[in-house]
Amino acid sequence: MSKERSKKLLPWISTPLILLVFFLAWDLFVRVYEVSELVLPPPLTVFESLAEVVADPVTWDHARVTAIETIGGFLIALVCGVAAGVVLGKVAWMERSLRPMIVASQVVPKVALIPLFVIWFGFGMTSKVIISAMLAFFPIMLNVQLGVRSVEAGQREVMRSLSASRWQTFTHLELKSTMPYVFAGMEVGIVFAIIGTIVGEYLGGSEGLGYLVVRTLNELDAPALFAVIILLSVLGLMLYFAVHGLKRFFIPWHESVYSQQDVNR
Amino acid sequence: MSAHSAETIEHASNALDAPAKLELSGVGKEFRTKRASTHALSDINLTIRDGEFVSLIGRSGCGKTTLLRTLAGLVSPTTGEILIEGRSLWNGSKVDSSVVSKLGVVFQEANLFPWYTVADNISLPLRLRGDGKQDRRARADELAELVGLKGFENSYPRELSGGMRQRVAIARALSIRPKLLLMDEPFGALDALTRERMNLELQRIALATKATVVFVTHDITEAVFLGDRVVHLTPRPGRIRQIRSIGFERPRSIDVQTEPEFGAIVRDLRHALDEEE
Ligand SMILES: Nc1ncnc2c1ncn2[C@@H]1O[C@H](COP(=O)(O)OP(=O)(O)OP(=O)(O)O)[C@@H](O)[C@H]1O
Ligand SMILES: [Mg+2]
Numbered sequence: 001m002s003k004e005r006s007k008k009l010l011p012w013i014s015t016p017l018i019l020l021v022f023f024l025a026w027d028l029f030v031r032v033y034e035v036s037e038l039v040l041p042p043p044l045t046v047f048e049s050l051a052e053v054v055a056d057p058v059t060w061d062h063a064r065v066t067a068i069e070t071i072g073g074f075l076i077a078l079v080c081g082v083a084a085g086v087v088l089g090k091v092a093w094m095e096r097s098l099r100p101m102i103v104a105s106q107v108v109p110k111v112a113l114i115p116l117f118v119i120w121f122g123f124g125m126t127s128k129v130i131i132s133a134m135l136a137f138f139p140i141m142l143n144v145q146l147g148v149r150s151v152e153a154g155q156r157e158v159m160r161s162l163s164a165s166r167w168q169t170f171t172h173l174e175l176k177s178t179m180p181y182v183f184a185g186m187e188v189g190i191v192f193a194i195i196g197t198i199v200g201e202y203l204g205g206s207e208g209l210g211y212l213v214v215r216t217l218n219e220l221d222a223p224a225l226f227a228v229i230i231l232l233s234v235l236g237l238m239l240y241f242a243v244h245g246l247k248r249f250f251i252p253w254h255e256s257v258y259s260q261q262d263v264n265r
Numbered sequence: 266m267s268a269h270s271a272e273t274i275e276h277a278s279n280a281l282d283a284p285a286k287l288e289l290s291g292v293g294k295e296f297r298t299k300r301a302s303t304h305a306l307s308d309i310n311l312t313i314r315d316g317e318f319v320s321l322i323g324r325s326g327c328g329k330t331t332l333l334r335t336l337a338g339l340v341s342p343t344t345g346e347i348l349i350e351g352r353s354l355w356n357g358s359k360v361d362s363s364v365v366s367k368l369g370v371v372f373q374e375a376n377l378f379p380w381y382t383v384a385d386n387i388s389l390p391l392r393l394r395g396d397g398k399q400d401r402r403a404r405a406d407e408l409a410e411l412v413g414l415k416g417f418e419n420s421y422p423r424e425l426s427g428g429m430r431q432r433v434a435i436a437r438a439l440s441i442r443p444k445l446l447l448m449d450e451p452f453g454a455l456d457a458l459t460r461e462r463m464n465l466e467l468q469r470i471a472l473a474t475k476a477t478v479v480f481v482t483h484d485i486t487e488a489v490f491l492g493d494r495v496v497h498l499t500p501r502p503g504r505i506r507q508i509r510s511i512g513f514e515r516p517r518s519i520d521v522q523t524e525p526e527f528g529a530i531v532r533d534l535r536h537a538l539d540e541e542e
Contacts, residue, residue: 154374160338160339253421
């Protein structure tokens with residue numbers, strides 16, 4: 001096997017190995033210390049419970065609700081975040097007049113506001129969509145704002161020396177040059193959107209995987225609790241990799257994409 | 266570097282009777298910031314003939330880039346007038362874009378667009394002008410070969426060395442077949458050997474396309490080797506200290522550098538630059 005190939009295969013071998021070791025250690029720990037099943041069920045019990053949870057169609061309804069809330073909130077945050085970021089990045093007086101508010105909004109722990117949103121927008125999906133949109137909005141906006149400002153002066157001069165129109169400068173330079181920042185914001189934003197949705201579901205409502213976590217907790221069904229947490233993690237991973245995949249598709253020329261390819265190679 | 270070119274060298278352009286391509290009269294530039302004002306250029310008078318190659322030398326910070334940028338339509342001069350083929354480049358602080366779009370500009374940095382391939386970078390000016398895809402591709406291939414980048418047409422800038430990137434920038438400037446080429450230390454980042462080859466290549470391209478070139482450099486030998494005339498700027502404010510005509514017929518071979526007269530001119534200019542301190 002060539003060196004290149006083995007480098008590429010390495011994570012595919014190491015990841016299952018690490019997981020296997022992790023589960024073995026978990027199992028051993030539970031047995032040796034005789035941990036109560038209520039605190040930490042052995043991995044096999046969790047897997048059995050996971051199989052049951054997955055087989056139950058109701059689980060999928062909950063998962064769909066969580067996914068819709070997260071994606072909906074994320075898309076709203078994307079549209080608003082890009083728009084706000086472009087405006088703040090381009091219009092200096094606006095950025096200056098709003099800067100104190102923006103700094104303040106970054107410092108405020110936004111998770112603390114979630115109960116308010118539940119009060120205002122009810123226990124249904126609306127409040128969760130709004131919460132996840134709010135959490136995902138800021139990283140996207142801040143990144144886009146940075147991106148709009150980071151267009152290289154030298155590249156601008158090239159466009160000017162070619163007598164490019166405003167529209168041409170936008171499509172050939174500003175848009176392309178800002179894309180990496182949009183995706184950097186999106187990668188953080190999607191994670192924040194999931195956090196927002198789940199915490200929102202913890203606090204109120206009767207739908208979603210977050211609600212399922214609370215219910216299994218109240219029922220003291222630790223194996224099912226673990227199973228739902230695993231499902232949530234899988235959902236989070238899928239959404240993250242979807243965004244990451246979009247990034248690799250749209251900006252293959254960017255450092256953050258090709259340097260990774262080089263490492264994988 | 267390939268020797269291929271569709272164009273042929275017809276004659277050396279030392280003819281004194283050629284019409285004026287570029288006329289600067291009383292050009293001055295003052296940068297004003299809140300803190301201070303810098304008098305970057307003062308009373309520059311210079312007439313450059315069609316097909317002429319003019320080298321611009323001077324110490325760092327003496328205003329070479331500023332002068333070139335006023336010619337490229339990027340910064341407006343505070344005083345004076347610039348005529349390109351008899352047309353005024355600046356109307357107050359507004360630039361005549363129909364004049365600018367016929368210029369080829371090569372900056373100190375390559376300033377390529379990392380999201381475009383070499384071919385797309387080279388043909389960007391054509392794309393902005395509205396040329397069709399096939400024409401663009403054909404011209405890009407032709408120019409890639411001209412600057413010695415055949416086989417790299419579909420590479421991205423990140424896959425190229427610094428010198429290769431600078432050559433892409435030169436090809437990009439040449440894509441619209443400019444009759445006036447403005448170059449700001451384009452070979453500053455190259456090693457001596459590549460630089461020598463690029464000098465020969467630039468000389469050949471300039472003669473073949475009958476382009477007028479204004480070429481900024483730190484390197485006195487390079488300035489003398491390439492230029493019909495060498496313009497020496499002194500700093501604060503940037504003024505023309507002297508203009509030397511270089512008698513050697515273009516195209517010149519590298520061997521011209523070993524001739525005593527060549528050496529004498531280089532020595533003279535070096536002394537003049539040294540005296541400034
Ligand atoms: N945008 C600007 N604002 C204020 N001052 C400037 C600006 N651009 C240039 N200057 C000043 O004008 C003077 C000439 O600068 P310029 O870049 O033309 O020098 P240069 O001869 O090209 O130097 P180098 O050989 O180092 O590239 C310098 O003193 C510089 O500080
Ligand atoms: Mg300079």
